[in-house]
Amino acid sequence: MNLNIKEDEALDLGFANPEIKGTPTLFVGKIILGQEELEKLESKIPRELYLFAAVVKTGEVHFKFGELKRLELILVEKNLETGESIQYHLTQHNSIMYKNVSDHTDNYECVDMLKKKDILYLHRAPKWKASEASIPKYKEKLFYFSTQFYIPENKTNKTHLGWDETLYVFLYATETDQLLVEIFIQDTSGQTAEDHYKLEEMMAAYDACYNNPDKVHQLLKKGDKYFHDYVLEHKRTSRNTLESLLTFAKTKKMETEVSKRLALMNR
Known part of the structure; x- marks a missing residue:
């Protein structure tokens, strides 16, 4: 079985977790790039991506803190047409991003310098502290946000990795269909693991029932400001949903934003 960041989940990936400098990694998550994702990336190769993480020794010793360690990542890219796999070692090498040194x-672009409409994503916009976030660029073009993985506090992560951080995965397909992967990490200790998982579940539920008024109404009633932000920016959110969102808005700012959207629809 594969050791992973969610210790209550037993996983069998069909291959062993890779190592980084002799240190076993933890499985973080899997990303599937199907037809919809490929069209946005302008790529022709269907892929599966497997992300792993480990805290490894740097080889340096600090006079006060002793032997230094740092987080490093491994990404396994599997070509679904040929079955071949490529492994990338992602580190922070003179950059805030975790990336392949080659x-x-x-x-990169600071998010607070961008408009919301400029942020590219495959399915959902990232949920983060925008004022402290950045997005990588390739030839002055922004990467696509793919997904985010929250590292919860549990015994396994305390022993091997760390916790209360979220990994934001960004992808870009070059002219030769090489897949570039960069990862931005942010401290998200302000929310509990339950908050993160609940938000993920509610976003998935909304994706599945956005055209069902009764179910949407119940989700909006239960949702917090983060979920409401997600619904507001969702490309399939309708007028009826916005009117319901206005009823359940948690802040004056949200009320104002929803009212603006409704006013635009009336034009």
Whole structure:
């Protein structure tokens, strides 16, 4: 079985977790790039991505803190047409992003310098502290946000990794269909693991029932401000949903944003 960040889940990936400098990794998550994702990325190769993480020794010793360690990542990219796999070692090498050192993508954009409509994503917009977030760029073009993985506090992560951080995965397909992967990590200790999982479940539920008024009404009633933000920015959110959202808005700012959207629809 594969050791993973959610210790209550037993996993069998069909292959062993890779190691980083002799240190076993934890499985973080899997990403499937199907037809919808490929069209957005302008890629032709269906892929599966497997992300692993480990805290490894740097080889340096601090006079006060002793032997230094740092988080490093492994990404396994599987070509679904040929069955071949490629493994990438992602580190913070003179960059805030975790990336393959051979990828020449040193540029990034601070999110608070962008408009919401400029942020590209495959399915859902990221849920993060926007004022402290960044998005990688390739030849002045922004990467697509793919997904995010929250590392919860549990015995396994306390022993091997760390906790209360979220990994934001960004993808870009080059002209030669090479897949570039970069990861931004943010401290998200302000929310509990239950909060994160509940939000993920509610977003998935909304994706599945956005055209069912009764179910949407119940979700909006239960949802917090993060879920309401997600619904507001969702490309399939209807007028009826916005009117319900206005009823359950948690803040004046949300009320104002929803009212603006409704006003635009009336034009």
